Amino acid sequence: MLRIALPKGRLFEETLELFIKKGLLQQRLDEGRKLSVKVDGFEFLLVKPFDVPVYVENGAADLGVVGRDVLLERKPDIYVMSDLRVGFCKVVVAGKEESRETYYKSSYIRVATKYPRITQDFFLEKGVKCKVVNLSGSVELAPLIGLSDYIVDLVQTGRTLRENNLVIIEEITHSTAMLVCNRTSYRNLREEVLSVVEKFLD
Numbered sequence: 001m002l003r004i005a006l007p008k009g010r011l012f013e014e015t016l017e018l019f020i021k022k023g024l025l026q027q028r029l030d031e032g033r034k035l036s037v038k039v040d041g042f043e044f045l046l047v048k049p050f051d052v053p054v055y056v057e058n059g060a061a062d063l064g065v066v067g068r069d070v071l072l073e074r075k076p077d078i079y080v081m082s083d084l085r086v087g088f089c090k091v092v093v094a095g096k097e098e099s100r101e102t103y104y105k106s107s108y109i110r111v112a113t114k115y116p117r118i119t120q121d122f123f124l125e126k127g128v129k130c131k132v133v134n135l136s137g138s139v140e141l142a143p144l145i146g147l148s149d150y151i152v153d154l155v156q157t158g159r160t161l162r163e164n165n166l167v168i169i170e171e172i173t174h175s176t177a178m179l180v181c182n183r184t185s186y187r188n189l190r191e192e193v194l195s196v197v198e199k200f201l202d
Helices: 012-021 049-057 068-074 097-105 116-126 159-163 183-188 190-199
Strands: 002-007 036-039 042-047 063-067 079-083 089-095 108-113 129-134 150-155 167-175 177-181
Touching (some): 002 012, 002 049, 002 190, 049 068, 049 177, 063 068, 068 167, 079 190, 108 116, 116 129, 116 150, 116 167, 177 183, 177 190
Parallel strands (some): 002 042, 108 129, 108 150
Antiparallel strands (some): 036 042, 063 177, 089 150
């Protein structure tokens, strides 16, 4: 029985719909308190998005669904099997409208984010010195109270930014849901793994 790690939250519903559409699931899973569900010949682990690659890399899950943003941030030692083409988002630099002009002239900025690696890599490539303020949530608050000049965050509709009077200043990269696989599972359970992967290639 393959064990598959699914991300709770934003990607959960779209992932479920895709699994049902591809015939891997016959019924919906409830994103409730139960964290391990055995159904339709699989065991699904419902975990936080940033933890999916941890479960897969360490062999606690054979397969997982994870946003490309998390892969870029964590750089786990796992196989990326397929782009599932759901959960489209952008990783962006955002800030107050009045700070837009300053952004393009600055050689040093402070950025609040839960993506420190993506942020450092991006600004290093631009030749801009960057102090990263690590936050695990509510990053939109940081520029409003002076904790940072800008934020780097994942944006789907941009609604949260607008509600906090922030605007997108620059796009870093895009993100969609990716199907990933543990290296040992790919070797030892190749047939089962590929039977799942092939469903998404139709």
